[in-house]
Amino acid sequence: MRRLFNVFIIMGSLMAIHTHMTFTNIKCGSKDPTFAIFKKCFIKAVNRTHKYVDVYVNLYKLPIDNITISFRLMRHDHGYKPFFIDYTFDGCKFLRNQKHPIIKLFYKIYQGSSNINHTCPYDHDIIVDHLWTGNIESDFLKYIPMINGDYAVYSNWSTDNIMRAYLNLYFRVTERHS
Ligand SMILES: *[C@@H]1O[C@H](CO)[C@@H](O)[C@H](O)[C@H]1NC(C)=O
Ligand SMILES: *[C@@H]1O[C@H](CO)[C@@H](O)[C@H](O)[C@H]1NC(C)=O
Numbered sequence: 489m490r491r492l493f494n495v496f497i498i499m500g501s502l503m504a505i506h507t508h509m510t511f512t513n514i515k516c517g518s519k520d521p522t523f524a525i526f527k528k529c530f531i532k533a534v535n536r537t538h539k540y541v542d543v544y545v546n547l548y549k550l551p552i553d554n555i556t557i558s559f560r561l562m563r564h565d566h567g568y569k570p571f572f573i574d575y576t577f578d579g580c581k582f583l584r585n586q587k588h589p590i591i592k593l594f595y596k597i598y599q600g601s602s603n604i605n606h607t608c609p610y611d612h613d614i615i616v617d618h619l620w621t622g623n624i625e626s627d628f629l630k631y632i633p634m635i636n637g638d639y640a641v642y643s644n645w646s647t648d649n650i651m652r653a654y655l656n657l658y659f660r661v662t663e664r665h666s
């Protein structure tokens with residue numbers, strides 16, 4: 489895994505200058521309406537180049553001190569297929585030590601725009617407020633060798649071993665011609 493990650497870094501730094509990422513779709517859903525309800529889950533385009541994601545989740549069983557997250561990077565090729573990254577991890581443990589380099593990469597994407605950026609427990613609703621694509625482009629494409637195409641990050645969120653919600657974010661990577 490470490491070696492694969494290094495290859496990502498090398499390829500990524502060669503590609504970063506030329507690629508552009510844009511959100512194309514987002515899908516959120518509650519698997520347990522007594523636990524969580526999505527009040528917001530959308531992408532908004534403010535002009536031709538700038539888009540942001542907003543998410544708002546009402547939580548009904550607080551506090552939360554046990555979170556398991558599964559996430560998988562997907563690439564579209566006759567349907568979405570798994571693409572290199574597939575992890576299941578203890579969210580509270582990650583937030584305490586932030587050691588895993590690839591999980592950290594994903595975390596840094598939303599860290600500045602969400603209130604799920606502190607250690608457990610959680611005793612409030614979840615908000616992702618104006619997560620802009622532009623910031624992701626610079627951090628993310630540096631590390632992951634993504635050629636042109638359609639991608640998605642699928643994620644499942646569980647607490648106490650019960651799946652509560654999923655969130656799938658779709659995006660497109662294109663070469664910039666300028
Ligand atoms: C698009 O909107 C963003 C955010 O408001 C702004 O920074 C950017 O300059 C706008 N771009 C164009 C081409 O209007
Ligand atoms: C999320 O859960 C669904 C249903 O249990 C499963 O089919 C899917 O593979 C899971 N996705 C991830 C990213 O773990």
Ligand SMILES: *[C@@H]1O[C@H](CO)[C@@H](O)[C@H](O)[C@H]1NC(C)=O
Binds near residue numbers: 600603
């Ligand atoms: C956490 O997110 C909030 C916005 O929701 C932001 O103001 C704050 O700086 C972030 N904290 C960290 C440690 O990134």
Ligand SMILES: *[C@@H]1O[C@H](CO)[C@@H](O)[C@H](O)[C@H]1NC(C)=O
Binds near residue numbers: 649
């Ligand atoms: C989270 O809950 C599950 C199911 O109750 C349990 O197996 C797991 O050990 C818990 N994790 C932590 C870090 O407490």
